[in-house]
Amino acid sequence: MKAPYNWHIKLLRKIHRINIDADTLFFALTLIVGVGSALVAIFIFEAIEFLSTVFKTHERPSWPSLIFGSLFILGSGYLTTRVSPESAGSGIPQTKIALVAHHGTIRFRDWILKLVASILSLSSGVTLGREGPTVAVTSGLGSSIGRLFGLNKTSVKSLVSVGSAGGIAAAFNTPIAAVTFTLEEIVGNLNAKALGPIVISSVAAAVTAKVFYGGETMFSGIEYIF
Numbered sequence: 001m002k003a004p005y006n007w008h009i010k011l012l013r014k015i016h017r018i019n020i021d022a023d024t025l026f027f028a029l030t031l032i033v034g035v036g037s038a039l040v041a042i043f044i045f046e047a048i049e050f051l052s053t054v055f056k057t058h059e060r061p062s063w064p065s066l067i068f069g070s071l072f073i074l075g076s077g078y079l080t081t082r083v084s085p086e087s088a089g090s091g092i093p094q095t096k097i098a099l100v101a102h103h104g105t106i107r108f109r110d111w112i113l114k115l116v117a118s119i120l121s122l123s124s125g126v127t128l129g130r131e132g133p134t135v136a137v138t139s140g141l142g143s144s145i146g147r148l149f150g151l152n153k154t155s156v157k158s159l160v161s162v163g164s165a166g167g168i169a170a171a172f173n174t175p176i177a178a179v180t181f182t183l184e185e186i187v188g189n190l191n192a193k194a195l196g197p198i199v200i201s202s203v204a205a206a207v208t209a210k211v212f213y214g215g216e217t218m219f220s221g222i223e224y225i226f
Contacts, residue, residue, distance in 0.1 A: 029151070033163050044115070046173075047123070055123070072121065087110050091114065099187075136193070142164070169202040
């Protein structure tokens with residue numbers, strides 16, 4: 001436990017030596033979280049596609065799809081009930097609670113396990129959406145980065161919203177809708193201070209996703225054959 005702590009302290013000391021002002025640092029972290037959120041959303045999509053294709057869980061019902069789908073559900077359930085109950089749920093209500101009650105603190109362990117559990121459950125073939133888990137994971141990314149760089153509570157909360165907007169923008173290729181969604185569902189008001197970083201993150205995430213997928217959205221419909 002001592003090594004990560006020392007690494008964290010050394011990082012903060014280097015930042016102070018460079019003498020980066022708070023606004024510049026926050027702007028840089030906003031871009032980092034926006035791009036990082038897009039990469040996380042892409043990873044979620046690709047991981048689900050890979051597992052679903054390999055284990056045929058999104059194809060016509062069969063014994064392999066039933067067996068592997070059940071194993072994925074059991075694995076996800078074990079993670080969210082025994083290992084990390086905090087990672088259970090759709091993700092959006094939990095993100096709101098983190099903002100209101102915990103000053104934007106979302107533990108690294110919780111959102112990483114949320115990432116794994118979400119990929120397992122969404123790869124099982126059940127009709128669940130990726131929106132909530134994507135918001136939860138990318139918001140956790142923003143929270144962890146903000147706390148890693150020693151930002152104050154207000155800035156950490158802003159990066160949670162920034163992460164949420166980035167995830168939605170990348171997932172749907174809709175940066176404007178991501179801004180609206182984050183302000184209405186996550187922030188809860190048209191806060192002028194939060195609006196700028198959210199817009200920047202949404203654009204950065206949408207551009208990042210466009211590099212990988214062009215104009216296509218990552219959340220497309222699944223065609224079932226009966």
